[in-house]
Amino acid sequence: MTVEFISVGTEILLGNIVNTNAAYLSEKCAALGLSCYYQCVVGDNEERLAECLQAAVKRSDFVILSGGLGPTQDDLTKETAAQVMGRKLVMDKHSKDRIKKYFDKLGKEIPDNNWKQAMVPEGGIAIDNDNGTAPGIIIEDGNIHVILLPGPPNELIPMFEKDIIPYIRQFVPGTIYSQTVKICGIGESKAESMVRDLIDGQENPTIAPYAKTGEVHLRVTARAENVKEAKKLLKPMVKELKSRFGACIYSTEDDVTLERAVAELLVANKLTVSCAESCTGGMLAARLINVPGISEVFKSGYITYSNKAKRRILGVKKATLEKFGAVSAATASEMAKGVAVLSKADVSVSITGLAGPDGGTEEKPVGLVYIACKVKGNVTVEEFRFTGNRNKIRESSTAAALGLMRRCVLEYYSKVTFGNGTGEQGRK
C-alpha cells in the first residue's frame, strides 16, 4: 500500500522552517510497511492544494496532509479537502466541547475564529488533539484514506503515535514489525560500515540506519503473516547487531530515549546525579529532567558559564584556569569534583567547551569540548571535537555527556567493557 504526504504551509515554501514533519511521517510510515513515492509542499492556497490532493488521491492509498488547520483565515486545508472529497463541513459537538474546555482551562475567552476548528467534513472522523485546539480528521472514500493533521510537530507527533498509527495498521495486509537498535558512542559512517554487509544482502528483514545527534538508530523491519512470524524473522538479525555493537547499544525499545536509558541506569543502581555545565548552559540537566520520575535521583545542576562562577561555585582553582584554560581536561575534572563535593551526588558530570562562533584558536578550535564524569572515586575525562554551528556543538556535547555517563556507570558497576574501535563520535 502507498502513502503520500502533502505539507501545507507558506512558511515551508518560503524556507522559514525545515519540513521535519515530512521526515518524521516518512520514517513512521516506512516502519508501518507503506511505500512512499511522492511528497509535496504547497502553500495555503485553495486552488494549488486542491490540484495536489486530486493528483494524490488518484495514485496513493493514504494521503496525509499536515498544516493549515489553525484558526486563522489563512488556514484552509480542511475546507479544501472537504471540497475535493465532496463533503460539506458540519459542526462536531465533541470537538466543540474540547475547544471550550481547552480555553476554560486557560481561563480565557474563546476567540470567535476558534470555532472554525470544530467543523469537520461530513462523515469524517475527528481525532482529539491533546496539545492544541485543532482536531485531526480522517476522511474515508472507498479504499482511499485522507488524513489531516495539525502542522506543529508537538501536536502532530503525539496524535500520529496515539491514533493514526493504530488506524493505518488495520488496513496494512500481513504484518510489518520493526525493532530499533539504538546505539550511542559510534558515528554514523562507522556504524554503517559495520553493517554494510548486512544491508547489501538484505531481503527480509531489512536494516535502515538513521543518524541522530550523537546517536545512530538501526531499524530492523520484517514482513510476515503475523507478529509472531515477524518477530521470529527479526530475532537473529537483532542478535547479530547486538554481537557487533555490544555495550554501545543503549536500548531496543521504541520509547526509550538516551536520557531515559541513563536515568533508568541511575535509578537501578540507586545512584544520585548532579551536573555542572558551561557551554551547554543547562541542556544536559534539561534533557535529564525531561524524564518523568528523575526527581528520585537528580540532586542539582549548576550553570557556571563564566570563569568566576566556575571558581566561586564549583571551587575550580585559579591556577588551573590560568595554566590550562577554561576549556581543558583539568578544568572539566575540577568542575566534576567540585559539583560532587557540593551536592554529595554519587555521579557528577561536567561539560566545558568552545561552542563558537568566536573564540577559537588553532590550538583550541571551536568545537573542542571536554566532558568529565565522576562515579564515586573514579574520574574519567574525554576530549571531543565537534563540528557545526553553536547550537549543534552544544547538542552534540549534551548527547556525548549522556553517553559518557552511561559508559562510566556501566564500567564501574557492571564491569562492562566497551569494545575497541567504538570510540565516541567526535572523540579525538
Added chain:
Amino acid sequence: MTVEFISVGTEILLGNIVNTNAAYLSEKCAALGLSCYYQCVVGDNEERLAECLQAAVKRSDFVILSGGLGPTQDDLTKETAAQVMGRKLVMDKHSKDRIKKYFDKLGKEIPDNNWKQAMVPEGGIAIDNDNGTAPGIIIEDGNIHVILLPGPPNELIPMFEKDIIPYIRQFVPGTIYSQTVKICGIGESKAESMVRDLIDGQENPTIAPYAKTGEVHLRVTARAENVKEAKKLLKPMVKELKSRFGACIYSTEDDVTLERAVAELLVANKLTVSCAESCTGGMLAARLINVPGISEVFKSGYITYSNKAKRRILGVKKATLEKFGAVSAATASEMAKGVAVLSKADVSVSITGLAGPDGGTEEKPVGLVYIACKVKGNVTVEEFRFTGNRNKIRESSTAAALGLMRRCVLEYYSKVTFGNGTGEQGRK
C-alpha cells in the same frame, strides 16, 4: 516569476534524512524575488520523476532539481531531464577534464562509471562543481529554465551561491523585500484577530502570521522595482503594526531571537542575570547561553528540581514549601530572591511548575507554572496555565520566562507600559 523544487532521493522518502536543501533553496529563491508554489520529492525512479518534471515545466519559470547526479546506475536525474526536455546527452569536454583533474588530485584511478558525470544534455550549460565530481546543469527552453544540482548540501550550496544566484538574477524583474515583526506575550489567535483587517485588505505589502512557542511572527513582504521602493512600501505597514502591538514587539530583525532580544536588553542596561529552575531544569539558562556574548551578563544558573535542593541551595523556607507547596507563587518568589542573594545578580528569574505527566490535582493541574522575576528590589510573580505534553509545557514556560524578564526590565528601566489585553499567552 515562479520557481519549483524537485528533490530526488529515496533517502528523503524513507525519512532517513531531512530535506534541508529544499529549505535552503526556498529561502534563497524567496530572497531573489521568485515565488515558490510547489515543492516535491520523488525517488530515483524515471517514470515518476518525468511525471513531476513535466508538471513543473508547465507551471513554473524555474525548475530546480537536486540529487541523483551521482555516478551510479540509480542516479538518473540528468537522463530523465534530458528526455523530458527532448535533448540527447553529449560528452562535455570541460567537465571531462575537471573530473580527470579531480581524481588526479586525489591520486586515484577514475572509476569507469564516473565518465557518465561528464555527459550533458545537448545545448545545456555545465556548471563547475568545486566540491565533487558531478557538474550542475542548466537547460534553457524558451522562458523555462531547468536547473540540475548535486544533492549533497556541501556541493549544492556553494554551487548555488557562486553560479546559480547570478544566473537567476538576470531574469528577475524588480525585487522582493520582507521584514518580520516579532511579538511575545500574545497568542496566535489573538494576534491574528488584531491584524485581521490588514490581512483582509492586503495587496502589497502582504502580512503572514507564523506561530512559534510563546511567540508570534508577522512577516510583512513587499514587491517593487528596487529595494528602496520596496522598503518604502513596507514602512507604513510596519509602523501600523508597531502602533498596534507596542511594547510586545521584541524585534523586527531577522536574526534576533527572543533570547537575544532579552540578552541585548540586559547588556544595554548593564544588568547581570541569574536563574533558578525547577521543572524547566536548565532550559531557560540553555536558551540564554545560546546567545554568543551572553557571558558579559550571565552570572550563574541553579537547577533545583527537588524540594531539598530548593531549600538547601536557594534557601526557600521549609514553612513556605509546607504551606503553599513547591508549585506556588510564594516558592517562586523565594527562589528568585534566593538566587539573587547567592549570585548578586541584578535580575533573577525562577521557574517552578508541574510539567506532568503525573502529579496534577484539581487544585494544581499539570501545566500550572509560576515564574518570578526580581529586578533590583522589585519582585513580579506570574501564574501560567499551559497545555501540552511535558516537553511542550517546559518550552512554553521557558518562553514565558523570557517574556516576563523582558517586560520586568522594560517596566523598571524604561517605564514602558504594556497595553491592556495583551497578557502573556497562557496567563490566567
